[in-house]
Amino acid sequence: MELIIDVRNHFYGTLLALSGIQLTVSSGGVVAIIGPSGCGKSTLLGIVGGLLKPTDGLVSSRGTVPDGCLNPLTYVFQDFSLLPWMTVSQNISFVLDHHSLSTVEQQRRVADVIKQMDLSDFAHAFPRQLSGGMRQRVGIARALVVRPAVLLMDEPFSALDAQTRDLMIQDFLDLWVRERITTLYVTHNIDEAVRLADQVVVLSRRPGRIKAVVPIEIPQQRRQEIEFAPNLSRLRDELWSLIRDEAITANREFAHD
């Protein structure tokens, strides 16, 4: 599924948060949105998934959804947003319960994603018993169980330590290579963006505007290879120089949140 994003203006009270965001996320692609903190990245993602109403703007979708898709636009949250009183498998089936799936079909779907995300040993554990990485695996499993057309990932790995994050990114990449789910990925981490995205959208500090769109032509599976290292390194430098000044200025402004 393809997304056409056109957010002309979005205000928080009297404060202009986003302006002139026109963006197409093509089917099967990964678009990363980076920018300094407070630039409205997460706000934009909230608007795209229908959790925030844009002051002036419209987000549309085009194309088909996968077989058995129950929730075309599906989030993976930074804080995982698991329900602490439900076990891993209850957290996952929670998002299916209101759909009229047969018990067998529902159980099969839950079992499938639990297996896919390597959670089999933890199906009956409560979230507090899991590490951060395992919690986000549950978050991703919950997103996959509805067979989404688009994944909206809001800094999904930024609450994890560096090693765990690295492993999770690799796992997510393997998953994406298999399934090619259209993904909109918000992050403040340039490395993450450069490993995952076909296109990196750089937002300016508030009000967030599109400052640059940087395509990355190297296929994701091959980005760890040594021959591409110089290219990717140059890309990282380019992206860093694009947000550096914005980040410095943004850092010195008063926080409004």
Place this chain on the structure above:
Amino acid sequence: MIDAPYVAPVSSLAGSSPIPFRGAGFLPADSPKPMLSWIATMLVLCIWQIASLLGWVSPTFLPGPIAILSALGDLAISGKLWTDVSASLVRILVGWSLGTLAGLIIGISLALFAVARSIGVPLISALFPVPKIALLPLFIIWLGIGEGSKIFTLALAAFFPTAISTYTSIDSVPRNTIRMAQSFGVPIKSIIARVLIPGALPGIFSGMRISTALTLIVLVAAEMIGANEGIGAFVILSGTLMRSDQLLAGVVVLSILGLLIGTGISALDRAFLKWR
């Protein structure tokens, strides 16, 4: 590659001074000592008993523990204990349940509906601090001296803490979890039943601890004002007759009742809040 880390051999401590241990926080470092608790309790009881045996305090002023126990035994044998305890239990059970039920319903409405909140919160905030027992005479005028007025007062005592704790704890369920449920299209009814209420349950249970303690106080006071049966009535009657041993036996029963209620809520806590 460096083979050995750069640490000086231990022989060269000359001229250095050891870094002292400065503490590890104020948390109790030692394991709890249950024996000590028992010994201390027994010691207090023994001193009390000896003081009353030696006649240091008159039995009317403060009877010894054995006298209180035997008074309790007599009451149990004569059957007087059971009539009073059962009368009190019925009142507190019915009153507390009604008040709690109403408190839950009102608390949930306050949390969910802006209109209910605008009307209800100032009203409840204004009435919460009123000692409910002060209204018993009014309820006696309304409902008569029988069970109705007492149960209504008890229900009112349980209602306010429950309504307030339900409302505030639903209100403090993280907004993110609600957004998560909405982002998956979960219908509002399921969000209430499976996100808001379970998330508020710990707070609701702590509200119940307060409401049971309050109803116990109001129960005794109400029974002292106008009842023939009940532990409160028994205590005040014993006082009038200068039977301090019976009076204190009644107090022991009340303290056991309070402990049982507390244990019951802890059991509920454990059963429903396994995930914590």
